[in-house]
Amino acid sequence: MADxxxxxxxxxxxxxxxxxxxxxxxxxxxxxxxxxxxxxxxxWAVVYVVLYPALPMVSRATEGVLxxxxxxxxxxxxxxxxxxxxxxxRALAATPVERLADQPRLMQAAIExxxxxxxxxxxxxxxxxxxxxxxxxxLNDDDxxxxxxxxxxxxxxxxxxxxxxxxxxxxxxxxxxxxxxxLQPREIADVTAHVRTLxxxxxxxxxxxxxxxxxAANCAVCHGSDGSGNRSVGAPNLRDSIWLYGGxxxxxxxxxxxxxxxxxxxxxxxxxxxxxxxxxxYVHSLGGGERKRPQLAQAGGAASDGKP
Amino acid sequence: MASPEDLTGVEKSLYAKRxxxxxxxxxxxxxRLKWLIMAVTLAIYYVxxxxxxxxxxxAPDQAVLVDLAHRRFYMFGIEIWPHEFxxxxxxxxxxxxxxxxxxxxxxxxxxxxxxxxxxxxxxxQHVDRLVxxxxxxxxxxxxxxxxxxxxxxxxxxxxxxxxxxxATGGAWIFYFADAPTLAHDLMxxxxxxxxxxxxxxxxxxxxxLGGFLREQVCIYMCPWPRIQTAMLDERSLLVTYKExxxxxxxxGTKKASLADLELGDCIDCYQCVSVCPTGxxxxxxxxxxxxxxxxxxxxxxxxxxxxxxxxxxxxxxxLEDCRAEAQGGEATPVLKTIxxxxxxxxxxxxxxxxxxxxxxLGERTRVDISAQPERNPVYVLLSDxxxxxxxxxxxxxxxxxxxxMEVAITGLAGAAIWTDAGGRERAGATLVTNVPPxxxxxxxxxxxxxxxxxxxxxxxxxVRALDADGGSDSVDAVFERPxxxx
Numbered sequence: 001m002a003d004x005x006x007x008x009x010x011x012x013x014x015x016x017x018x019x020x021x022x023x024x025x026x027x028x029x030x031x032x033x034x035x036x037x038x039x040x041x042x043x044w045a046v047v048y049v050v051l052y053p054a055l056p057m058v059s060r061a062t063e064g065v066l067x068x069x070x071x072x073x074x075x076x077x078x079x080x081x082x083x084x085x086x087x088x089x090r091a092l093a094a095t096p097v098e099r100l101a102d103q104p105r106l107m108q109a110a111i112e113x114x115x116x117x118x119x120x121x122x123x124x125x126x127x128x129x130x131x132x133x134x135x136x137x138x139l140n141d142d143d144x145x146x147x148x149x150x151x152x153x154x155x156x157x158x159x160x161x162x163x164x165x166x167x168x169x170x171x172x173x174x175x176x177x178x179x180x181x182x183l184q185p186r187e188i189a190d191v192t193a194h195v196r197t198l199x200x201x202x203x204x205x206x207x208x209x210x211x212x213x214x215x216a217a218n219c220a221v222c223h224g225s226d227g228s229g230n231r232s233v234g235a236p237n238l239r240d241s242i243w244l245y246g247g248x249x250x251x252x253x254x255x256x257x258x259x260x261x262x263x264x265x266x267x268x269x270x271x272x273x274x275x276x277x278x279x280x281x282y283v284h285s286l287g288g289g290e291r292k293r294p295q296l297a298q299a300g301g302a303a304s305d306g307k308p
Numbered sequence: 309m310a311s312p313e314d315l316t317g318v319e320k321s322l323y324a325k326r327x328x329x330x331x332x333x334x335x336x337x338x339x340r341l342k343w344l345i346m347a348v349t350l351a352i353y354y355v356x357x358x359x360x361x362x363x364x365x366x367a368p369d370q371a372v373l374v375d376l377a378h379r380r381f382y383m384f385g386i387e388i389w390p391h392e393f394x395x396x397x398x399x400x401x402x403x404x405x406x407x408x409x410x411x412x413x414x415x416x417x418x419x420x421x422x423x424x425x426x427x428x429x430x431x432x433q434h435v436d437r438l439v440x441x442x443x444x445x446x447x448x449x450x451x452x453x454x455x456x457x458x459x460x461x462x463x464x465x466x467x468x469x470x471x472x473x474x475a476t477g478g479a480w481i482f483y484f485a486d487a488p489t490l491a492h493d494l495m496x497x498x499x500x501x502x503x504x505x506x507x508x509x510x511x512x513x514x515x516x517l518g519g520f521l522r523e524q525v526c527i528y529m530c531p532w533p534r535i536q537t538a539m540l541d542e543r544s545l546l547v548t549y550k551e552x553x554x555x556x557x558x559x560g561t562k563k564a565s566l567a568d569l570e571l572g573d574c575i576d577c578y579q580c581v582s583v584c585p586t587g588x589x590x591x592x593x594x595x596x597x598x599x600x601x602x603x604x605x606x607x608x609x610x611x612x613x614x615x616x617x618x619x620x621x622x623x624x625x626x627l628e629d630c631r632a633e634a635q636g637g638e639a640t641p642v643l644k645t646i647x648x649x650x651x652x653x654x655x656x657x658x659x660x661x662x663x664x665x666x667x668x669l670g671e672r673t674r675v676d677i678s679a680q681p682e683r684n685p686v687y688v689l690l691s692d693x694x695x696x697x698x699x700x701x702x703x704x705x706x707x708x709x710x711x712x713m714e715v716a717i718t719g720l721a722g723a724a725i726w727t728d729a730g731g732r733e734r735a736g737a738t739l740v741t742n743v744p745p746x747x748x749x750x751x752x753x754x755x756x757x758x759x760x761x762x763x764x765x766x767x768x769x770x771v772r773a774l775d776a777d778g779g780s781d782s783v784d785a786v787f788e789r790p791x792x793x794x
Contacts, residue, residue: 029324031524129684140688141696142732240691285728287688287698287754 092274097154098292100281107281114282117275121267130286134245135262140286143242145234146170148290152231154280160266161234169266172233177218178257185257187214192253198227198239201247328450329523329587331433332443332579336606345421346430354475357482361385366745367708374484380746386669387746389706391676398665402658407532409654411539413646414624415546419532420601425525426585428476428518432469433585439465443582469519470511477510523586526599533596540594543645547600548625549580549591552634557591573617580604580622590622675713675779676704677771679753686788689759695789696756703751703771705743712774714740715753720767720787723757732756740774755787763791 005017008026015024049055052064063069088109100107118130125136132138137145146156156170163169177183183191187210194211196202216225222235229237236244244262245255267276283289359371361384368375373382381388381396388395410417419426439461440446452458481503482490493499494507517525526533540546554574565571574591581589583604588597590604608622629639682698690696705711716738717725724735735756743749757765770782 029322031528032323032325035323131685131688138688140685141690143691237691241693242689242691287696287728291731
């Protein structure tokens with residue numbers, strides 16, 4: 001190849017000696033400043049090696065005089081994020097849950113924080129979209145066992161449901177009418193028929209009429225004479241179309257015979273108060289959240305006297 | 309040009325030192341055109357950010373503003389949102405096709421007159437001449453020893469370079485923020501770090517590219533000289549040395565004519581070379597170093613006038629004309645050179661992109677809606693047996709005033725909508741929301757409909773501005789109900 005080098009007549013420049021279909025490459029010298037850019041990059045490489053971790057050693061690389069590390073940078077960024085969120089978290093801590101709705105920005109921040117906390121603490125039972133599954137309530141709907149306003153939700157999360165040894169936990173127990181022999185299997189079938197008529201799943205027949213009497217005697221004390229439930233004892237509304245354990249005859253009969261005892265952890269002693277507040281805000285925002293009912297507030301006026 | 313023989317046996321260096329270019333001052337019609345274009349382009353560059361344009365109380369009053377922080381681009385009466393970026397793409401296409409068009413008609417006119425590298429290099433070369441004198445004085449000074457006078461002259465020159473660079477870099481940032489506020493903050497030292505960094509970087513690049521690299525940018529760095537090779541043809545107007553007229557060139561015309569030699573018009577006076585800002589010899593033919601600034605035409609015309617020959621030994625000419633004239637033919641009229649299929653096609657494409665953009669601008673609505681369904685859960689059963697879906701609905705109010713808008717759904721029987729602010733007891737067929745000026749309102753909208761119906765029920769959200777200006781938009785969505793899987 002090299003022997004094909006020649007001087008190109010029109011330009012007076014030497015060729016490099018390569019030829020492709022009659023096209024030759026000229027050996028035009030590079031501009032000298034280009035060479036200086038190469039030296040500059042070499043100098044920069046030396047500076048970089050001195051400043052930053054670069055040379056691999058036996059157990060780890062050289063540290064560099066700046067002391068930079070990706071782990072250190074991450075810690076710095078996390079600390080910066082923590083301090084950025086500081087005022088917000090303090091504001092949330094200082095705001096009672098019943099006042100949260102008055103501050104839309106704070107509420108929005110709480111909802112977003114709750115969305116994240118829900119993913120770690122609640123999805124195991126309630127599902128990642130809070131849609132629940134049989135036995136674990138769907139938090140998106142408008143049916144609430146213990147109340148759907150912000151304060152009630154907060155209370156439920158803080159104290160849990162049916163937590164042994166905790167006074168304030170949501171507590172109630174439905175008798176196991178079949179297992180404990182309170183009702184005979186026939187009677188359970190009759191009550192089941194009556195309950196199914198309450199939610200319009202079945203027309204009133206002889207069994208249902210028999211069941212109505214049994215219902216009034218055994219069930220109405222908690223579920224109400226019309227079956228619309230009672231939130232103060234977590235007794236579900238039997239007239240709606242939402243069934244936590246299934247609404248078909250077999251599921252209802254099983255519930256009556258063996259009772260149900262859904263539990264939920266008491267998050268107040270596992271999570272910090274701000275997180276509990278944020279979780280309440282998030283659950284309330286899912287679509288079924290209720291406003292605190294004025295008539296309930298009046299009814300409980302004596303209890304809430306201490307509040308401003 | 310070195311003779312090939314001179315190079316044989318010479319140890320060649322891999323790297324070549326830059327030969328300094330010290331172009332001589334010249335006057336003429338193209339020089340005056342360059343002055344005019346320099347004045348106009350620099351005026352546009354420096355004045356534009358300071359023009360005001362009233363857009364009411366909710367939008368900036370700067371006529372041209374690239375508001376990166378808020379993702380808005382303002383240009384007089386036009387406001388562009390990020391999702392309308394295709395207008396910018398359209399402008400870039402027009403710029404590209406426009407460059408093709410100009411190149412196929414008049415060669416590298418962009419390079420010669422309007423390119424910032426050319427304009428600033430030209431400006432810096434004037435500073436060279438102002439401080440150090442014209443070409444010969446500059447070359448003498450370059451060779452002179454480092455006396456106090458030389459150091460002083462160089463220091464003054466670089467100081468002026470730096471001032472120009474600072475003014476260049478400083479002006480750029482005013483396109484990206486409110487100019488008077490930013491100017492005040494810059495002076496007070498309160499502007500954002502990125503503003504100072506941008507000024508610093510642009511000052512440095514202007515100083516280096518305009519003060520030192522100059523023609524090397526065009527020769528070594530810029531891709532356009534390479535691309536234009538494909539854009540030119542035999543009928544593009546180029547700055548051309550008419551070899552058939554100039555050769556054989558000869559110095560000392562009197563002596564030569566006495567000796568009865570055959571003479572061309574070129575007297576080999578090197579004026580065309582000494583005025584060239586890129587330091588080339590146009591007589592070697594079209595070449596990559598020629599930015600077609602036409603200063604050599606001015607220089608040569610002056611000489612031709614002095615020796616009593618017709619002007620235009622170096623002139624804008626097409627290669628085809630040169631060939632025809634060399635054989636004693638006539639040059640094609642300029643109009644015929646310009647109007648040929650190739651240029652007409654470029655122009656047609658250019659103008660259709662422009663018209664399409666204008667049409668789209670005229671037709672665009674300043675109201676926009678989009679709806680994203682909640683996927684987890686897809687639907688929720690409500691206690692009364694109805695089914696609820698949730699959507700994140702975004703409404704864009706692209707006008708600089710708050711507007712009341714009505715969101716409605718169509719095509720879903722018995723449905724009602726509400727937002728998380730309302731609650732289902734206030735659900736209805738429509739809902740009204742106030743969208744802040746020039747902003748996007750994000751609503752979480754719940755839709756409830758009877759459970760009887762298709763598993764996937766298609767419907768649409770519509771939004772309608774309630775003020776006199778009106779404007780509406782709609783988006784398709786799907787209402788999901790429990791399917792057979794349950």
